[in-house]
Structure formats: C-alpha cells, structure tokens
Amino acid sequence: MSARLWRKTLANRNDHVRCIDQSRSICFRPSTIERRIIDVTFVEAVSLADGFRLKGSRDPAKRPDASQPDLKQELPTLRIEFSKAIVPQESDALCEFDRMVFGAYPSDLFDKEDWAEYDSYWMTLDGKRIGCSALAYDIDFDGTPRPNCLYIASTGILPEYQGQGFGSKQKQWQIDFARRRDCKTIVTNMRQSNVRVIRLNEKFGFTQRETSPGYYSDPDEAALVMERRL
Numbered sequence: 148m149s150a151r152l153w154r155k156t157l158a159n160r161n162d163h164v165r166c167i168d169q170s171r172s173i174c175f176r177p178s179t180i181e182r183r184i185i186d187v188t189f190v191e192a193v194s195l196a197d198g199f200r201l202k203g204s205r206d207p208a209k210r211p212d213a214s215q216p217d218l219k220q221e222l223p224t225l226r227i228e229f230s231k232a233i234v235p236q237e238s239d240a241l242c243e244f245d246r247m248v249f250g251a252y253p254s255d256l257f258d259k260e261d262w263a264e265y266d267s268y269w270m271t272l273d274g275k276r277i278g279c280s281a282l283a284y285d286i287d288f289d290g291t292p293r294p295n296c297l298y299i300a301s302t303g304i305l306p307e308y309q310g311q312g313f314g315s316k317q318k319q320w321q322i323d324f325a326r327r328r329d330c331k332t333i334v335t336n337m338r339q340s341n342v343r344v345i346r347l348n349e350k351f352g353f354t355q356r357e358t359s360p361g362y363y364s365d366p367d368e369a370a371l372v373m374e375r376r377l
C-alpha cells in the first residue's frame with residue numbers, strides 16, 4: 148500500500164493510529180507516518196491497516212497505549228534487506244533494473260562492463276528487489292584514486308516505490324556501509340537538475356562540492372558532486 152492509499156484509509160488526517168515497531172507501540176498522526184516511514188517501520192504499520200481495524204481517535208487521551216494488546220505477534224513479516232549482487236551472473240538483472248529506474252536518460256544507463264566495475268547491492272522489500280546501489284572504493288567520482296573514500300556511482304529505487312521513504316533507508320544503509328569499511332568520506336554525483344536525489348543527500352548531511360560541466364550527455368548536463376565526511 149502506498150503512502151497515498153494509507154492516507155485514504157483513514158477517515159480523518161488528525162486521527163491517531165497505532166503503529167507497531169519491532170520493539171514498541173507508538174502513536175503517530177498519519178501525516179507523521181508519511182514523513183517517518185522508516186522510523187516506524189512503515190510496512191508493518193501498513194500491515195496493521197490491512198489486517199486489523201484501525202484504532203482511530205481524535206482525542207490524544209484516547210490514543211492506544213502500551214496497555215493495548217500486543218499485535219506484533221500477528222503481523223506478517225515484510226523485511227528490508229541489502230545483499231550483494233553477484234556479477235556477472237546478475238548483470239542482466241542489474242541492467243534491467245537500471246532501465247526501470249533511469250530509463251528516462253538512456254545515455255546514463257550502465258552496461259554489463261560498467262556493472263562489473265562496481266560492487267552493487269540490492270535492496271529488497273520482503274524479497275522483492277526495489278532498490279540498488281553501485282559502489283566503488285578508494286576513488287573519487289572521476290576515477291582519481293582517493294584512499295578511504297566510498298564512491299556511490301548509482302542510487303535507485305523502483306518508480307512505484309519512490310516517495311515512500313525507501314530512498315532514505317537506502318541512503319542510511321550506504322552511510323552505515325561506509326562506516327563499517329572505515330571510510331573517511333563518501334562522494335557521489337548526479338545530474339545538476341536531479342532535485343530529488345540532491346535533497347535526499349542533503350537530508351543525510353552531504354554537501355555540494357563542485358560541478359563538473361559536460362559530465363552527462365543526451366541531454367548535456369553538468370554533474371553536481373556531493374560528499375559527506377564520516
């Protein structure tokens with residue numbers, strides 16, 4: 148269920164609903180849920196909407212509390228996981244995924260040789276591939292050697308899953324991944340006009356470093372280079 152459908156499920160945007168985290172029960176307004184999908188494990192909140200009658204109340208005093216029965220036992224499990232793509236066995240799948248996400252810019256698509264240069268990681272939602280990151284180590288965005296730098300060559304979420312917090316989940320995973328590898332810097336680049344990913348990166352502490360004119364073609368466009376110190 149999308150965030151939009153989730154919202155429609157509720158009679159009133161001011162209603163409070165009961166969301167189940169792995170460890171605790173939390174009350175959120177639906178508008179808050181849309182903004183904090185990851186924090187409250189959106190898929191599990193949705194499971195509630197699908198599987199149980201929502202316990203709505205406009206009166207905060209009547210919000211569900213810890214004394215409510217613990218429903219988490221009854222929730223179906225939907226899990227976000229990250230796993231390394233196996234190349235070349237999965238090169239076709241990576242190319243196909245790339246076309247679904249970046250199809251509007253055919254000249255930006257990676258071919259099989261490109262994918263072979265990166266360590267790529269699938270992001271799966273209950274086993275379905277909905278995202279992919281392409282990473283390289285110890286280089287800058289232009290291939291210049293740069294020790295302890297993680298280069299994010301690609302970040303993508305399937306169109307039908309965009310705008311629901313999954314890009315944020317993936318970005319946080321990229322940062323955690325870089326920390327685990329003791330990287331000191333993360334660098335990435337995107338079309339200068341790609342406001343969505345620029346905002347996403349800024350939200351996670353990336354700053355704009357420079358532009359690289361003529362980096363992209365069809366249409367010609369500068370790359371914006373962003374980086375984050377760890």
Ligand SMILES: CC(C)(COP(=O)(O)OP(=O)(O)OC[C@H]1O[C@@H](n2cnc3c(N)ncnc32)[C@H](O)[C@@H]1OP(=O)(O)O)[C@@H](O)C(=O)NCCC(=O)NCCS
Pocket residue numbers: 182248249300301302303304305308309310311312313314315316336337338341342343344346347350
């Ligand atoms: C860029 C992308 C990865 C973001 O993933 P997403 O799942 O849509 O992102 P989220 O829903 O987690 O949103 C995260 C942040 O991105 C920004 N964002 C998302 N949609 C936006 C939009 N339409 N306009 C402006 N900013 C937007 C916001 O800062 C948002 O945070 P907020 O909701 O707290 O304001 C995804 O849209 C995508 O795959 N796009 C196509 C591929 C691409 O351009 N990749 C980047 C180049 S490598």
